Amino acid sequence: MKKISLLQLKPGKKAKVVEIIGGKALENRLMGLGIYLGRDISKLGHFVLRGPVAIKVGRTTVALGHDMAKRIIVEDDK
Amino acid sequence: MINKIFLIGNPNVGKSVVFSRLTGVRAMSSNYPGTTVEITRGFLEIGQDKVEVIDLPGTYSLEPTSKAEEVAVSILFDTPKDQMAIINILDSTNLERNLYLTLQLIEEGYPVIVCLNMCDEIKHRGITLDSDKLEAVLGVPVISTCAVTGVGIKKLIQRISEVKVSLRPKKSYQERWVEIGQIIEQAQRLTHRHHTFREIMEDISIRPFTGILMGVGVVYASFKIVRFVGEYLINNVCDPIFNNFYQPLIEKLSVILVPESFLHHVLVGDLINGKIDFKQSLGVLTTAPYIEFAMVLPYVFSFYIILSLLEDIGYLPRLAILLDNILHRMGLHGYAIIPVLLGFGCNIPGILSTRILESKRERFITSTLISIGVPCVALQAMIFALLGKYSGFYVAGVYLVLFIVWVVLGAILNLVLKGYSPELLIEIPPYRFPPFTVLFQKIYFRIKGFIIEAIPVVLLGVFLVNIMLYFKMFDLVSGIFAPVISGLFGLPKETIIALLIGFVRKDVAVGMLMPLGLTLKQMFIAATLLAVSFPCIATFVVLLKELGLKDLIKATILMLITGLVVGMVLNFGILR
Numbered sequence: 001m002k003k004i005s006l007l008q009l010k011p012g013k014k015a016k017v018v019e020i021i022g023g024k025a026l027e028n029r030l031m032g033l034g035i036y037l038g039r040d041i042s043k044l045g046h047f048v049l050r051g052p053v054a055i056k057v058g059r060t061t062v063a064l065g066h067d068m069a070k071r072i073i074v075e076d077d078k
Numbered sequence: 079m080i081n082k083i084f085l086i087g088n089p090n091v092g093k094s095v096v097f098s099r100l101t102g103v104r105a106m107s108s109n110y111p112g113t114t115v116e117i118t119r120g121f122l123e124i125g126q127d128k129v130e131v132i133d134l135p136g137t138y139s140l141e142p143t144s145k146a147e148e149v150a151v152s153i154l155f156d157t158p159k160d161q162m163a164i165i166n167i168l169d170s171t172n173l174e175r176n177l178y179l180t181l182q183l184i185e186e187g188y189p190v191i192v193c194l195n196m197c198d199e200i201k202h203r204g205i206t207l208d209s210d211k212l213e214a215v216l217g218v219p220v221i222s223t224c225a226v227t228g229v230g231i232k233k234l235i236q237r238i239s240e241v242k243v244s245l246r247p248k249k250s251y252q253e254r255w256v257e258i259g260q261i262i263e264q265a266q267r268l269t270h271r272h273h274t275f276r277e278i279m280e281d282i283s284i285r286p287f288t289g290i291l292m293g294v295g296v297v298y299a300s301f302k303i304v305r306f307v308g309e310y311l312i313n314n315v316c317d318p319i320f321n322n323f324y325q326p327l328i329e330k331l332s333v334i335l336v337p338e339s340f341l342h343h344v345l346v347g348d349l350i351n352g353k354i355d356f357k358q359s360l361g362v363l364t365t366a367p368y369i370e371f372a373m374v375l376p377y378v379f380s381f382y383i384i385l386s387l388l389e390d391i392g393y394l395p396r397l398a399i400l401l402d403n404i405l406h407r408m409g410l411h412g413y414a415i416i417p418v419l420l421g422f423g424c425n426i427p428g429i430l431s432t433r434i435l436e437s438k439r440e441r442f443i444t445s446t447l448i449s450i451g452v453p454c455v456a457l458q459a460m461i462f463a464l465l466g467k468y469s470g471f472y473v474a475g476v477y478l479v480l481f482i483v484w485v486v487l488g489a490i491l492n493l494v495l496k497g498y499s500p501e502l503l504i505e506i507p508p509y510r511f512p513p514f515t516v517l518f519q520k521i522y523f524r525i526k527g528f529i530i531e532a533i534p535v536v537l538l539g540v541f542l543v544n545i546m547l548y549f550k551m552f553d554l555v556s557g558i559f560a561p562v563i564s565g566l567f568g569l570p571k572e573t574i575i576a577l578l579i580g581f582v583r584k585d586v587a588v589g590m591l592m593p594l595g596l597t598l599k600q601m602f603i604a605a606t607l608l609a610v611s612f613p614c615i616a617t618f619v620v621l622l623k624e625l626g627l628k629d630l631i632k633a634t635i636l637m638l639i640t641g642l643v644v645g646m647v648l649n650f651g652i653l654r
Binding site: 025 | 402
């Protein structure tokens with residue numbers, strides 16, 4: 001079990017959100033979409049050249065910008 | 079006593095469709111989060127009473143994160159709770175995420191009735207929902223509906239009076255999610271099933287390599303179809319009608335009015351080589367209707383078919399992912415592509431929909447770029463007609479210039495403006511295939527809107543222009559601007575009239591270029607200038623409303639500079 005950012009997580013892998021770096025405002029935005037501490041997510045893909053990351057949270061598909069994905073720390077399930 | 083019913087829910091759950099069903103007022107709906115950016119009002123009769131129904135922009139929680147969400151939340155806060163009912167609309171296929179707002183509303187003490195929309199979609203997704211169970215757990219009425227077909231709407235109306243406040247302790251967000259987990263456990267059952275073709279297609283569009291291929295394909299095909307359908311209608315429907323049926327009538331009128339007379343000048347216009355020429359005569363009854371019905375309307379139709387289709391299927395957010403990193407260089411993120419695409423239809427809805435963007439800075443950049451570098455469909459149709467007859471190369475040239483303006487201006491704005499631009503964060507909806515009637519209605523609605531808004535302005539515009547031409551009122555103006563127009567842009571000085579008319583309507587402005595006998599180079603410059611200079615007055619009014627006076631002045635200065643630079647560069651630099 002190691003802590004990595006959403007950027008480093010490999011596509012197709014599942015992981016648990018353990019930390020959101022970026023203060024209350026970002027936490028609130030993510031929460032509305034169902035991304036919060038302790039939530040399991042899976043990464044779908046990652047666009048090149050600092051493009052967005054697509055993840056699946058429950059039944060929702062969410063795309064987040066490169067720099068935002070960097071600030072979401074997850075724990076790899078292995 | 080309930081006198082206001084609010085429709086509230088997450089983005090893209092079909093609030094506007096429910097709204098249309100309840101009130102009969104047509105509200106625009108699509109398959110992407112953030113279609114509704116304004117408040118729409120209508121009325122519903124419940125027994126003897128007429129109750130106001132208010133459709134709010136979608137929001138994920140009661141803590142707003144964009145201007146559109148702010149609008150939704152603030153109006154809710156401003157209304158006394160005992161005078162309202164909230165219809166909380168949920169996407170049945172995504173109960174978990176939707177329940178967050180529901181619990182928040184209930185905890186805050188709002189009188190709520192829950193509407194599980196899109197209930198037709200859950201079956202083929204392997205979901206079963208127990209709405210009775212949900213009703214028991216939440217303590218408020220729960221009704222399943224499918225607003226697109228109308229299922230369940232009657233029941234919803236019947237039960238609005240049962241709306242109630244359910245007492246629940248306020249929770250921290252973590253506790254709320256735990257509770258949602260428990261509710262889901264009780265009320266929802268999932269059955270395993272294999273991936274459908276649709277899901278595979280959904281997947282392909284958001285994976286890097288296949289996504290980009292698909293994006294290029296979709297954009298290219300869209301452009302081709304728009305041109306093909308538009309062209310086809312012009313050549314096979316509109317032109318024949320004008321030439322075979324309308325021309326003889328106008329010719330009779332011409333004789334009655336006597337050529338060279340004042341009335342003839344205004345209504346029929348000038349005779350070109352002794353004949354009426356719909357493209358050049360410039361009369362209220364000749365060129366004006368011809369421009370709108372035979373040159374612009376066919377493209378309005380074909381453009382909105384494609385746009386509406388892409389919107390309703392749910393492709394647009396996927397395009398946003400692909401363009402995210404390019405738009406980042408202009409201080410925007412991928413979702414800004416939605417206002418821009420709407421702007422290609424008409425700048426006004428485009429600028430209004432910038433409200434889906436979070437920061438004021440992004441809204442300024444997007445609105446400015448739309449008003450400078452995004453020609454509306456009416457203008458594009460005229461450019462196709464004007465330049466397309468020589469070669470598609472020139473039409474592509476106009477778009478290339480616009481693209482360069484976009485990139486350069488965007489990059490400059492990003493450098494100069496204070497503040498930072500937020501990151502992309504959007505929900506990617508599943509593909510949906512709305513019934514044909516829904517799509518048809520939407521296209522009809524948009525075309526009707528175009529006709530109602532454009533035709534009177536065009537007729538009046540041509541009328542005024544003719545009067546001013548007749549009394550030679552433009553001579554003074556064209557004299558004043560001659561140094562710029564002829565000296566810098568290399569155009570005959572009369573072109574200023576067309577550029578000024580562009581302020582009223584762009585399509586008429588291009589129409590005014592047609593009788594001037596311009597060279598190809600001059601035509602290219604004039605058409606490009608019309609595209610990059612000022613938007614029409616209606617767009618200005620919306621810009622003023624959305625940006626405020628200070629930012630509008632800034633935007634206007636940018637428009638002037640861009641117009642001057644582009645005109646000069648094209649005149650002296652690139653073209654022979």
